[in-house]
Amino acid sequence: MSDAGATLRVVVSSRADAGVALRPTRAEIDLDALAHNLGVVRALVAEDRPAPPRVYAVVKADAYGHGVIPVARALESAGVDGLCVALVEEGIELRAAGVSLPILVMSGLYGEGLGAALDARLTPVIHDASQLQALRAARSYLPVRVHLKVDTGMGRLGVTPAALPPFLDAIASMGHVVVEGLMTHFANADCDDPSFTATQLARFEAARALCAHHGILPGVCHAAASAAAFRMPEARLDLVRVGVALYGVTPFLHDAPGLLPVMRLRTEVIALRELPPGSPVGYGGAWRTGRTSVIATLPVGYADGFFRRLSSDAEVLIQGQRCRVVGNVSMDMTTVDVTDLARRSGVAVGDEAVLLGSQRGPGGFDVIRAEEIARRVGTIPYEVLTAVSRRVPRSYRERSPDR
Ligand SMILES: Cc1ncc(COP(=O)(O)O)c(C=O)c1O
Secondary structure, three states: OOOOOOOEEEEEEEOHHHOOOOOOOEEEEEHHHHHHHHHHHHHHHHOOOOOOOEEEEEOHHHHHHOOHHHHHHHHHHOOOOEEEEOOHHHHHHHHHOOOOOOEEEOOOOOOOHHHHHHHOOOEEEEOOHHHHHHHHOOHHHOOEEEEEEEOOOOOOOOEOHHHHHHHHHHHHOOOOEEEEEEEOOOOOOOOOOOHHHHHHHHHHHHHHHHHHHOOOOOOEEEOOOHHHHHHOHHHOOOEEEEOHHHHOOOOOOOOOOOOOOOEEEEEEOOEEEEEOOOOEEOHHHOEEOOOOEEEEEEOOOHHHOOOHHHOOOOEEEEOOEEEEEOOOOOOOOEEEEOHHHHHHOOOOOOOEEEEEEEEEEOOEEEEEOHHHHHHHHOOOHHHHHHHOOOOOOEEEEEEOOOO
16 A cells, blocks of 8 residues: 555554564554455445345454454454454454454364363354364353354365264254354365355255254354455355455455555665676575676565575565565575666665565556465465564554544
8 A cells, every 4th residue: 555645653563572673674564454455345245235244354373464463453443343263372362452352263172272262252163073072061151152164165174064963963952052153164266167166155055954954043154255255245144254355465366456455575775786797696606697786685584484485586676666586585685686776776775675565666666466476486375474474573554543
């Protein structure tokens, strides 16, 4: 998101609580862009619906690397209906920070997980017969409110259709358990062929009918993550669980209009050198200058989440211009060929370099999206965002309330 015209303030610098942050490498998190993306999702899922589905934000894995507490607070202010996490520990962290939204724990309940979840007023997802014993023993929490997950084709987590009848018998016999929600997860809603997602949805409807047959009437049925929420209106049901789209990433190959990137990974040039033709650069001398070249060194490396796979195969923005990463990315440093820029307008130590996100400069405006980095690395944007490591301080920007 462009900073132009907005009064911005840094509201938190997470991880800086662990010490001072001297290195200029930062992940800047634009909380206005996050709220904007929530608005985009809300408007989209409300289309043609008298009663729009609830929107739950998926904030597992430290809000996909964006920093869970500031992100959750911003989403709470922006009116999100609830949050989804993967771990009980993640839910407890949110409660400790004072977040009072409903929180769904989507994955396993390890060890004493059920009691810990209920103590923290989290809603556990029940997905396996091995959890029934703990559920039976949890009478003191009366009523125990859970969501039930069915496996409609992901083959990962959830009660399978074949196992569902005895499972529902067992649940129905527990008077203290309230099945508030019924859920499933789609395996490939992001691909162009919707047929398997439609099959999963049909299996989900059959599971819902089976629940009713056992006297179990979940008030909230949900299946869609970002991709299905965007492209499959019939899968939106009562609630959508949206993660990656909130962080401004397109959930499938085509454009999801209007989403703004939330994370901007930036650093500054810390050294410059002019090298004659044929000079090796970086570990292994894997790249050599082909001409007299100006090489800029950036204090960011694979230990920060800038993948080594990007060696000699990525671009960064300096002065709004794309400059090529050359040589091997090392643990703490990355080298960039700034020869053309240096000839045109000069490059100085202290110039900002953007590895992810947008930059406006005398050379123009450009943006490097997580999707682009993912393509180069051969991964998905989720991994690009969650790879930004703990040693990169996050700073949070939002419009001043006094604007
Ligand atoms: C069960 C479940 N629901 C929803 C999501 C959110 O997916 P997305 O980030 O694609 O919206 C995830 C993410 O992995 C998930 O595991």
